[in-house]
Amino acid sequence: MCGRTTPRQAVATAGRCPTLWLVRTHELVLARIERDLSAGRLTVGGRLPAERTLAAELGVSRASVREAIRVLEAMGIIRTNVGSGPDAGAVVIDNPAAGMTSGIRLHVASHHVPVGDVVQLRVLLETWSVARVADLVRTAGTDGVTPPDLVGASEVLGLMDESSVTIQEFHRLDAAFHGSLVALSGNVLVAAVMAGLRGAIHDYVLTGSLRLPDWPATAARLRAEHRGILAAVEGGAPGEAAERVRAHIEGFYREAELDGATSATANDGNRPAG
Numbered sequence: 690m691c692g693r694t695t696p697r698q699a700v701a702t703a704g705r706c707p708t709l710w711l712v713r714t715h716e717l718v719l720a721r722i723e724r725d726l727s728a729g730r731l732t733v734g735g736r737l738p739a740e741r742t743l744a745a746e747l748g749v750s751r752a753s754v755r756e757a758i759r760v761l762e763a764m765g766i767i768r769t770n771v772g773s774g775p776d777a778g779a780v781v782i783d784n785p786a787a788g789m790t791s792g793i794r795l796h797v798a799s800h801h802v803p804v805g806d807v808v809q810l811r812v813l814l815e816t817w818s819v820a821r822v823a824d825l826v827r828t829a830g831t832d833g834v835t836p837p838d839l840v841g842a843s844e845v846l847g848l849m850d851e852s853s854v855t856i857q858e859f860h861r862l863d864a865a866f867h868g869s870l871v872a873l874s875g876n877v878l879v880a881a882v883m884a885g886l887r888g889a890i891h892d893y894v895l896t897g898s899l900r901l902p903d904w905p906a907t908a909a910r911l912r913a914e915h916r917g918i919l920a921a922v923e924g925g926a927p928g929e930a931a932e933r934v935r936a937h938i939e940g941f942y943r944e945a946e947l948d949g950a951t952s953a954t955a956n957d958g959n960r961p962a963g
């Protein structure tokens with residue numbers, strides 16, 4: 690095995706090969722934790738071994754262990770608690786959207802990813818999702834297909850109808866409505882990517898909304914469009930559901946002038962505090 694330099698191989702041969710310096714040492718820690726997750730030795734809610742233990746076992750510095758833990762936290766794999774009590778340390782969590790949100794947000798901020806590209810990806814994923822959920826409604830009862838539970842999505846729309854809802858709350862509920870439909874598609878990765886996309890451009894959406902000349906009129910239209918999307922899903926009409934969600938998303942971003950936007954658009958002095 691000596692001479693091989695992938696982290697996984699390096700962990701297997703740690704301490705025996707002179708080529709190990711080619712691998713950044715925190716990657717040894719990442720590889721070890723990945724291996725433990727894959728093998729089921731570490732599961733959601735489980736605790737990572739102590740920093741001192743990992744460092745000693747892998748023959749790396751505690752600084753390298755801390756670096757690996759920071760990477761895992763940014764990816765949404767673990768959550769760290771400060772202090773020295775029983776709750777201290779790094780706990781495995783299940784939040785794939787966290788890493789995607791921060792990753793996409795930074796690439797949008799660096800102007801590498803235009804907001805418009807994020808919107809296009811959102812349209813791709815959401816049209817597929819609502820069509821899939823509508824199809825589950827249509828085929829429920831055949832081949833063991835259980836009907837999706839649309840009560841939660843319907844309840845969110847009820848909350849959005851309340852007149853006291855602020856723009857910020859409206860967008861939070863909007864995200865919950867779309868998120869619930871995407872989650873019902875059953876694809877956890879699509880749901881995580883969607884949550885990441887929405888989180889990454891949340892500020893741009895708010896900024897665009899605050900610029901709209903007549904928010905109450907826009908909100909009324911968005912509410913009606915949500916009802917239409919839900920009705921198409923409940924009616925088991927995949928094509929109609931997909932087309933409605935596409936028109937809804939593209940229409941809003943076009944009206945808010947975000948469809949072809951880059952990150953510079955949000956930095957025009959009208960950025961909301963929240």
Ligand SMILES: [Zn+2]
Nearest residue numbers: 863867911915
């Ligand atoms: Zn919406």
